[in-house]
Amino acid sequence: MLSAILAVLLQVGPNPSAQPITAVPVELDEMRRRQRDQQQEGESVILPQSGKLDSCLERAEADTAAARIEAEAWLAGAVGITRSQALQCRGYAEANLGLWGDAAETFLTARGEDAAATDPKYRARLSAMAANALLTAGNTERALEVLDIAQADATNSGFTALMGEISIDRARALVALGENDQAAEALSAARSALPYSARAWLLSATLARRVGDLATAQSFIETASSLEQRSAEIGLEAGVIAVLSGQDEAARRSWQSVIDLAPQSAEAQTAGNYLRQLDNQ
Incomplete structure (x- = not known):
């Protein structure tokens, strides 16, 4: 028979809202994993290709404070989509510093920059990143609001893979709020969108x-x-x-x-x- 101690331990063990401790912040690690998966599945690359952006993101992992300064300097002279890129890098740096609330607002600001010039899939990704940052910060109710924005962005851009990932994130948020039935519905949607996940x-x-x-x-x-x-x-x-x-x-x-x-x-x-x-x- 299962011991009482073990039964209790297992019941509070691994859960959908838990996040592993990694060398790279979870949301950032997730972002890269999702990009790799989507490219392997034939999805178009949804982050704009930019040598300056790539350089800034790499610096954010090696020297976060310096990357934040670099992003601010870049932002001062940026226009159009390059402002979104500069803001993305600043948000990335803020997340690496553990400033998750700041990172979320920065990603949302990046999403709102020059909508006509910004790839809709990129906008969807930025809003999803903001929601993940809010989840990490423990601001679950606000995260759900932003996930609604992200889901609309992903749906409008036909970004099926991201729609599934957002459903997973919704499940995480709903579990944290004790809404297990709604979380199960969100995971059902995720399995439909991502049957091989x-x-x-x-x-x-x-x-x-x-x-x-x-x-x-x-x-x-x-x-x-x-x-x-x-x-x-x-x-x-x-x-x-x-x-x-x-x-x-x-x-x-x-x-x-x-x-x-x-x-x-x-x-x-x-x-x-x-x-x-x-x-x-």
Whole structure:
């Protein structure tokens, strides 16, 4: 039988609103991941190609304070779309400094600059970045408002991949507000828009598990695993679902696979803790 301690630990474990700690701020890491995925899927590049912008963004990761100064100097003489680019870099630097509220407002200002000259997909991305910054800042209700703007931008520009990502972000916000039913609807929309997104299926599994629908959670996590077979995060959640379903040996295999796959990761540390509790019950 599952120990009371382990049961409580697993119930408050991985969840759709949680964000991993990475060397690069989560929103920025997400932005780059999404760009790579969209280019691989044939989506057009949605950030304008600019040597100056690329240079400023690179500087923002290496020397954030200097990048912020550079962006301000660039902004002083910029017009049209270059103002959006300068503001994007400033927002990027602000996010790296942990100034998430400032970053959100900067991205929104960038979105509003010279709408006639700015690619609609770029505007959609900027509004999505602003929403992510607000989520990171904990301003969830405002984030939902901006996500509505982002979704309209993405819909108007036919940016299907981003529409799915925005649905995932809406789910994160709704979970944080305790609106699980609405979050489930948002994740359903994400799966429809991004049927090959392991992340959409993983978060769907996690939410289903948290509301006690273990059969659905198992189905979702199996799909996530088939799409991304070497994922510590998926392996960790698979073990959680298994142990709550009374499948201790399956849980043990899943958690051990996480340790074998990424022994230095936070997921591996959590998996090790779960295994020790399982062995000591």
